[in-house]
Amino acid sequence: LVIYSVFLHVTHAEAQAQNEQRLPEPLIQNVSGRDTVSLDGQWTYIIDPYENGYYNHRYEPHTHGYFKNAKMTSPSQLLEYNFDTADKITVPGDWNTQEDHLYLYEGTVWYNKNFTFKKQRDQNYLLYFGAVNYKAIVYVNGNKVGEHEGGFTSFNFDITQHLKDGDNFVTVKVDNRRERDQVPTVNTDWWNYGGITRSVSIVSVPQSYLSDYRIQLSPDKGNTIKGTIVLAGPADHKGNVAISIPELGVRETVKVNKSSTTTFSFTANPALWSPDTPKLYDVEISYNGETIHDRIGFRTIETQGEDILLNGQSIFLKGISIHEESPLTSGRAWSEEDARTLLQCAKELGCNFVRLAHYPHNEHMLRVADEMGLMVWSEIPVYWTVLFDNQMVYRKAEQQLAEMIHRDINRASVIMWSMANETPSTDARLTFISSLIKQARQLDSTRLITAAMDTQSSTKNGILIDDPLASEVDIIGVNSYCGWYVSEASKCSGLKWESKYQKPIIMSELGAGALQGLHGESNERWTEEFQASVYIHNLEMVDNMSALRGLSPWILKDFRSPRRPLKHIQDFWNRKGLVSEKGIRKKAWYVLRDYYETK
Ligand code: GCB
CATH class of the missing domain: 2.60.120.260 (Galactose-binding domain-like)
Structure with missing residues (x-):
């Protein structure tokens, strides 16, 4: 790689x-x-x-x-x-x-x-x-x-x-x-x-250095750790790469010859990483005088029919979507402290999963998620209407995909790569995203592929998931704003969802806007009561979706957006956060937290 x-x-x-x-x-x-x-x-x-x-x-x-x-x-x-x-x-x-x-x-x-x-x-x-x-x-x-x-x-x-x-x-x-x-x-x-x-x-x-390595549990053999090391630099590659995981008693030596890529595998019985026990091992990799330190968790992830299996066990993803915005400075988040604050907030909500929208977040987010035991959806910004029929644009998307996968390949927390968000169902888009999926699978065959879709069809008493893109992914992400952009909250609970595909579904977005501190009736837009009511009815709705294996409502925290000018309410903030931009919880926070407690 x-x-x-x-x-x-x-x-x-x-x-x-x-x-x-x-x-x-x-x-x-x-x-x-x-x-x-x-x-x-x-x-x-x-x-x-x-x-x-x-x-x-x-x-x-x-x-x-x-x-x-x-x-x-x-x-x-x-x-x-x-x-x-x-x-x-x-x-x-x-x-x-x-x-x-x-x-x-x-x-x-x-x-x-x-x-x-x-x-x-x-x-x-x-x-x-x-x-x-x-x-x-x-x-x-x-x-x-x-x-x-x-x-x-x-x-x-x-x-x-x-x-x-x-x-x-x-x-x-x-x-x-x-x-x-x-x-x-x-x-x-x-x-x-x-x-x-x-x-x-x-x-x-x-002069000859290890640019890149992957060390992970073999998806098919529980007691085997597999890996790849990639060398770069102006000098010839020769000698040995030493890999040690002291806690597992592992001390392996991998001989390299001139070629830049070497694969290896060895027997080991690590305790598996999961949200309940996010075990990480200190790993040291040495080559040509350089020693690289990492902390790596070992786990498997796969789907089986409509189930998502973590370490062979079916799991439900209790998630929340997050933008990379700092709760501390209100600009772009970048620090470890930002990551801890954001992810701690998700933990307090009862999450075991976060959707990092809509682009690759900083590395601290993934490393802290590894540590805290949060499973991660990681995405590239193929968002809405990029130029799907343009080859150059495709190459840009593919480059970002490769860079994202490359950086976080050793993070146990990352369980799925998302190719896109809310793209229109056209032939050009299907070709574009299918190629991305092929590329992603080539770069990483050990994780699941998803995309968030808002292209479902209406049926007599509900909604049918029939976007052809859903046939390409492992997990179907569905964005749906019942009670906010469409319909009324009270009508959402009765909506019947069907899918043409026998695959796990994640409700990757649902939500409503509220200005924290604004109170009123549950039919008064922008009040906390309105938002809470949308959540109550949507959570009833998703409980009737038989293939639902998780959700990541929109969104943890209010975030800045130029699309949101409404004076005294939005003031250029998207108000769909469960907490305000200052971190104050709205009523809907408690609705979702209580729901996750029952799951
Ligand atoms: C969506 C988008 C998300 C927006 C959200 C909204 O469907 O995926 O990026 O911020 O809706 O608030 O409208």
């Missing part, structure tokens, strides 16, 4: 101007378990709505753009930017909630950070970004080292040849403009937070 950061958006002119050919680089896994130098903290930034630091007045790429970080060397010199006197911004973090004038900004912002460095002999250095929304062009000491598209996945570039002993600087052109041919496309229901939204670090690796 080797995933490459693809340079999707280099125009001919750009390529000429930069005049460079770079080989794609393997994506590195588990950066927190390696030797790193953090570049988090204060950076300086320049807002550049006209991309003046990139293009000249003929709209050709500059050879001396802002990435050169030029300094005045004589009093007569004309220089119209200066990172040394520019304003400061914190990385990681979105720009929208750090500066009032950036709240609604969409466009280019240049980031710069000065740092000192000391190189070690025979080491290679990878500059790693947890995520940059949406497009990043990265320079080290004025030299372009690569670019990346996609706002929620990690990427890295080998910067060894550009890094010096002593003073260095890294410059990033970040552009969060929404475009029709992007993934996601222009139209979503969440805030388009721009910036370097996750951590940045320099990872030190040997």
